[in-house]
Amino acid sequence: MKNNQHAPANSGGSAAPKYQKKFYFSRRKYCVFCKDRVKLIDYKNYKTLENFVLETGKILPARVTGTCYYHQKQLSKAIKRARHMAFMKFVEPKRG
Ligand SMILES: [Zn+2]
Numbered sequence: 001m002k003n004n005q006h007a008p009a010n011s012g013g014s015a016a017p018k019y020q021k022k023f024y025f026s027r028r029k030y031c032v033f034c035k036d037r038v039k040l041i042d043y044k045n046y047k048t049l050e051n052f053v054l055e056t057g058k059i060l061p062a063r064v065t066g067t068c069y070y071h072q073k074q075l076s077k078a079i080k081r082a083r084h085m086a087f088m089k090f091v092e093p094k095r096g
Contacts, residue, residue: 029066033075041074043081046088053079057091 033041043049052060052067052075059079062072082088 031066031068031071033071034068038071041071041078043078043085043087046082049075049079049082049088053088056094057083057089 041049052065054060059076062069065072067075079088083090
């Protein structure tokens with residue numbers, strides 16, 4: 001007689017632990033301006049531009065905000081214009 005040691009055992013408790021479902025999806029980055037179908041980013045609506053600028057005044061890179069190449073170019077120009085028109089501040093060094 002053969003020793004059937006490799007026979008599958010009908011042991012309970014082998015169920016894989018169920019992971020709790022998370023109630024959020026990984027947010028996909030998208031271009032805000034493409035979504036709103038903005039053709040030209042105006043430097044005068046500085047309030048929207050401020051979302052793409054750090055507290056220090058630095059322009060956030062596209063890989064952070066998710067804006068596309070086309071709009072990031074326009075955005076950076078618009079921010080620079082807004083700075084000259086004193087809507088926004090220039091980059092200032094951190095204090096402390
Ligand atoms: Zn875009």
